[in-house]
Amino acid sequence: MTAETSTQKVGSYILEQASEIAQSTYERQRHDLDEADFTNETKLSLTNTTYLVKLIGKSLQQNTTNAMTAIEEFGEESGELVQDENEMIISLIVTVPLIREAIWEAIEPIVEELNMKPRDVIKLPGKIDPLLDQFVYSYGSTYITSNQQLKTKYDSTLEELSTPIIPIIKNLAILPLVGNIDTYRATLIMEKTLEHTRKLQLNHMIIDLSGVVTMDTMVAKHLFDITEALSLMGVQVTLTGISPSISISAVQLGIDLHKLTIKSSLHNALTDLAVLSNPAT
Template structure:
């Protein structure tokens, strides 16, 4: 008795569900395979089988599978590129099993095309959700690393009783300026600072925007009773600032931190006390 195209498609689905663990073992690409990895692959084959009955439900389940598998790969330190390189092999293994079954049963070409239209979008959805999970995780890690860098890039180093230095290294933008200000105010309170040196010798460019951020930090520190001294403004930077119309006349400043410490007698005071 000849079967309809739908019946032939469903019989392929039955085969995939029955043989999902055997097909999953054929997908093995490493000598040391884990039961967990086998289970993930068998689930993948099972979704292909279910898609032969209900494509919409299988797409939803495949999306969840991709998210869970992506998280599993992240937790196990598996590289995204390595995983994507294996996708074609996984697809080929499943289609080889389908091909052998379809040829054995002498199913029509229309059945094969019906299977293609149902199954290929399924794996595409798995890849999309898997990759999205991977990308979101790395975005989160990059953001965490960025946030940690901003915090660690604003160390307030104590030099003596009530005196500290805040070395600023690299470019200063609005986000980093806020971190510098928050850290300086917090440390001024916790360390009981009466004076803080802001070392700008490692800031490559000081333009009007950076200058405004520095002014804000200085003014805020003065308001909480911490006198601020700027050090490390290099001659070429000073010249650029003058050309830009940036004025620091009201702020105490020195060419180097060492020069400021000598002029302010910081360590002499500490020794005499």
């Protein structure tokens, strides 16, 4: 019996025992992970683990490198489906090493039965480990790439939501700001506001601050810089809903509020611009 034939028989045995090896991996995970992690985190499923083990068995059975390509593709498909970083870490750091352990424990009987020579047994890791390593690489790298693409899409959406410029009538739009505004968001608001103002060809912008919770002095400076920049573009700016904290920041910055058009509410601003009818008239 040649070493190659022995390897093929080990591969056939792994194929036959794939479900049991996957179940053994599952039980090892249950033992190694806290109950909360095991319950809440989606690991490689039994079906996926079984399929991965079968690919390894088929590679040994057929003595072919085709399984490497199949495992690479399977790793990429699995990585694309991962939505959570913890899931990815548990799959790579916990599950894959346990699959390795389960395979070696499972093939002990067939290795003894075949009476494989030590040098032939030593060659087995050189055939099995690269396959698992390829899965880890494909799985992890695909997850990272997909996650970066998702982050780019998320950042783009966040940018649009951070500057929700709403055209009301021709040449007039409202910029309603909501939530906390930090320095990064303030810079983003300025960039997007000036960009949208040019595209929409606005000559009047209402910036409503009634939904802003907090704003420190530096951010307030960015905000008033926006009004200055818009003015330089020939756009008349009306500020509405200024809170006491924003007023205090403006005073601390030495900004002359009398030079700005300020209304107590968005409704009042729209009424004064004849966008809304004034019930009092």
